[in-house]
Amino acid sequence: MDRATSLEKDKKHVWHPFTQMxxxxxxxxxxxxxxxxLTDANGKEYIDANSSWWVNVHGHGHPYLGEALQxxxxxxxxxxxxxxxxxxxxxxxxxxxxxxxxxxEKVFFSDDGSTAxxxxxxxxxxxxxxxxxxxxxxxxxxxxxxxxTFGAMSIGQRGAFNKPFEHLFFDVDFIDFPKDEARSxxxxxxxxxxxxxxxxxxxxxxxxxxxxxxxxxxxxxxxAFVSLARKYKALVIFDEVMTAWGRTGKLFxxxxxxxxxxxxxxxxxxxxGVLPLGLTVATNxxxxxxxxxxxxxxxxxxxxxxxxxxxxxxxxASLDLFEQPETWDSIEWIEERHRYFIEALKAHSxxxxxxxxGTILRFEIETGEGNNYYSTIRDQAYNYFLERGxxxxxxxxxxxxxxxxxxxxxxxxxxxxVLLDFLDDISL
Numbered sequence: 403m404d405r406a407t408s409l410e411k412d413k414k415h416v417w418h419p420f421t422q423m424x425x426x427x428x429x430x431x432x433x434x435x436x437x438x439x440l441t442d443a444n445g446k447e448y449i450d451a452n453s454s455w456w457v458n459v460h461g462h463g464h465p466y467l468g469e470a471l472q473x474x475x476x477x478x479x480x481x482x483x484x485x486x487x488x489x490x491x492x493x494x495x496x497x498x499x500x501x502x503x504x505x506x507e508k509v510f511f512s513d514d515g516s517t518a519x520x521x522x523x524x525x526x527x528x529x530x531x532x533x534x535x536x537x538x539x540x541x542x543x544x545x546x547x548x549x550x551t552f553g554a555m556s557i558g559q560r561g562a563f564n565k566p567f568e569h570l571f572f573d574v575d576f577i578d579f580p581k582d583e584a585r586s587x588x589x590x591x592x593x594x595x596x597x598x599x600x601x602x603x604x605x606x607x608x609x610x611x612x613x614x615x616x617x618x619x620x621x622x623x624x625x626a627f628v629s630l631a632r633k634y635k636a637l638v639i640f641d642e643v644m645t646a647w648g649r650t651g652k653l654f655x656x657x658x659x660x661x662x663x664x665x666x667x668x669x670x671x672x673x674x675g676v677l678p679l680g681l682t683v684a685t686n687x688x689x690x691x692x693x694x695x696x697x698x699x700x701x702x703x704x705x706x707x708x709x710x711x712x713x714x715x716x717x718x719a720s721l722d723l724f725e726q727p728e729t730w731d732s733i734e735w736i737e738e739r740h741r742y743f744i745e746a747l748k749a750h751s752x753x754x755x756x757x758x759x760g761t762i763l764r765f766e767i768e769t770g771e772g773n774n775y776y777s778t779i780r781d782q783a784y785n786y787f788l789e790r791g792x793x794x795x796x797x798x799x800x801x802x803x804x805x806x807x808x809x810x811x812x813x814x815x816x817x818x819x820v821l822l823d824f825l826d827d828i829s830l
Contacts, residue, residue, distance in 0.1 A: 405431050405443035427785075430793070435462035438809045440793060448793040449813050452804050455795070456612070458675030459647050460723055461808035467674050470719035474712050483511065483709035490714035497721055498681060501653060503662040508689040510682045510701070511709040515643035515669035516549025518680035519605075522639045522665045523553045524703055525684055526603035529637065532691045532699050537602040537636070540572075541595055543588075544579045547613035548605065548641050557605055559614065562776075575601075579611070580623040589626055596634035603637040603665075604628075608655035609759060612644040615773045615800035616764035618757040621658040628661035637688070639665045643680075647671035648733045648807065651760030653724065664688060674720035679713040732807040736761045736814065740803070743818045752825050764802035767825070774798045783824060790820050 403411075408431055418429065430448075434441040438461055440448045453459060460467065474490065481488055495509040510525075512518050523540070530537040540557055548554040555564050556571035564571075577591040578584040595601060608624055611617040631638050640663035645655035647670070652658060656666070665688065669680040692701050707713075723729055740763040747753050747765055755773075756765040767779050777799035787794045794801065801824075803817055 408443065430788075437461040437463070438806050438813055446791065448788065448791050449809070449817060450806060451787070451792055451794045451817050452802070453671075453806050454675060455670075456644050456649070456804055457670045457673075458806050459649075459671035460674045460720065460729070461806040462675075464674060464723070464808075466723060467676050467716050467719050470715050471676065471712060474715035478711045480707065480710055480712065484704060488709070488711050488714075490711050490718060491709045494714045494717050494721075497718065498668070498683060502666065502683055503656075505662065505664075505685045505687075506666060506683045507686045508684045510684070510703075511714075512680035512682065513705050513707055514549075514678045514680045515641075515667065516551045516554045516680075517705065518643060518667035518669050518682045519548045519554045519557075519639075519641055520551050521680075521682040521701075521703060522605070522641075522667050522684075523557070523603075525665060525682065525688055525701065526637045526639065528701065529688050529691045530602050532694070537600055539575055539595065539598070539601045541575045541577060541592060541601055541604040541631075541636070543606055543611065544576045545611050545614035545617060546576070546605070546607065547611065548607070549643075579614075579617060580619045580627075581617070585623055589623075589630065592627060592630055593634075596630055596636060599634065601631075601634065601636040603639050604631045605639040605641060607641050607643075608645055609650055609658060610645050610655065610762060613797065615766070615775075615797045616757060616762055616802045616804075617773075618759050618764075621660075625659050625661045628659070628663070632661070637664045639663060639667065641667045643667055643669045647720075648724070648729070649760050649762055649804070651733065651737055672720065673713055673717045674723070676716045676720075677710065677713040678707075679710065679717055729807060732809075733761055736805065736807065736809065739811075739814055739818075746818075746822060750822070750825050752828070761807070762802060762804050764800055767799045767801065767828070769799050771799070773800060779828070782828060786824050786827070787820060790816075790823075792817055792820055 431443040432440050433443050438450050440450050478488055498509055499507055510521050512521055542557045545559050547558050557574050575595045578588040580588045628638050640656055642654055646668055664685050666683045673679050692699055737760055740758050744756055747756050752768055754766050754768045775798040779799040780796045783796045783801055
């Protein structure tokens with residue numbers, strides 16, 4: 403099928419995510435991907451500067467991951483996970499728990515980040531229900547994004563994104579994002595709510611709020627917040643869907659913290675971006691609260707593709723790559739190169755609120771409207787980069803780079819140069 407026909411059929415039949423289909427331009431028709439390079443139907447190449455929504459940590463088409471996928475398909479593609487198991491899931495659960503805090507021992511498999519969060523919420527609420535303790539409140543951070551299913555939307559930032567559905571959300575207590583003068587105040591807010599004894603759980607994206615504009619905060623505040631939750635016997639959920647797998651400079655964002663969560667949600671880079679897979683990892687204490695002669699006390703939740711053997715196989719292969727020193731050398735090199743580039747950003751009058759955490763570099767373009775997801779800067783920057791062979795996805799007037807770890811020095815330098823060129827050329 404030629405490019406014109408493909409795009410015609412796309413327009414006729416495909417409904418794209420996070421897109422106003424009436425005003426959207428023609429989508430890229432990507433026909434090939436290798437390492438950091440995406441190739442469209444015209445043969446034009448683009449540097450994938452955001453790892454295709456933060457999932458392709460090792461780069462596209464990694465041969466080691468492809469090998470694992472082919473071998474698994476030849477042996478076992480999928481089997482029902484209720485009443486059955488398979489070696490790849492067992493191996494993955496064992497490896498994941500060995501990498502997490504000791505108390506996190508039980509792994510529940512699902513399909514993606516949103517469902518991993520849904521499972522964590524259901525576990526938290528049912529944990530207290532099974533213990534006959536009336537705890538039904540959740541504390542989340544202002545600006546949070548935890549996914550697009552109903553539970554995940556409930557604990558996320560309210561506003562235009564979710565307005566049509568808000569009448570269906572459960573109530574959530576949001577505290578201020580812990581930045582500048584709000585650092586201390588947000589802890590006061592949290593304690594006032596926790597003192598009621600009604601909080602089932604607190605949930606955060608540790609250290610970096612992704613969709614809110616890659617907003618960053620420190621581990622010291624997070625430790626203080628978790629300590630408060632512990633004091634008032636609320637469960638702690640870390641949503642590491644985006645922040646895990648080296649993005650913050652360590653395997654998990656919580657590796658920067660002294661305090662540990664009771665539940666952790668994992669997805670995105672878990673499989674190196676090859677297949678969808680979600681994990682919710684819980685403590686034995688939470689797991690034990692579901693053990694009862696009555697079936698109704700069990701976690702009655704599941705998905706058709708729970709524990710997909712192929713997804714588990716490629717996740718295990720991805721973990722193999724994280725055991726290679728070369729992967730961590732690349733992560734450290736990207737962070738170092740970003741840090742050097744920040745000096746040029748600091749000198750630019752249109753730039754404010756620069757942040758760096760691991761491989762994630764972000765900054766806000768000063769427009770006078772604050773951090774605004776609906777800023778027209780988004781489309782200007784997106785198209786400017788495309789013309790120059792780079793694919794980014796700005797969060798309004800927040801621009802960020804989050805490339806695959808296999809990016810070359812030449813490619814990263816190009817991204818930095820195009821960023822500066824855009825800042826010079828844009829009219830505010």
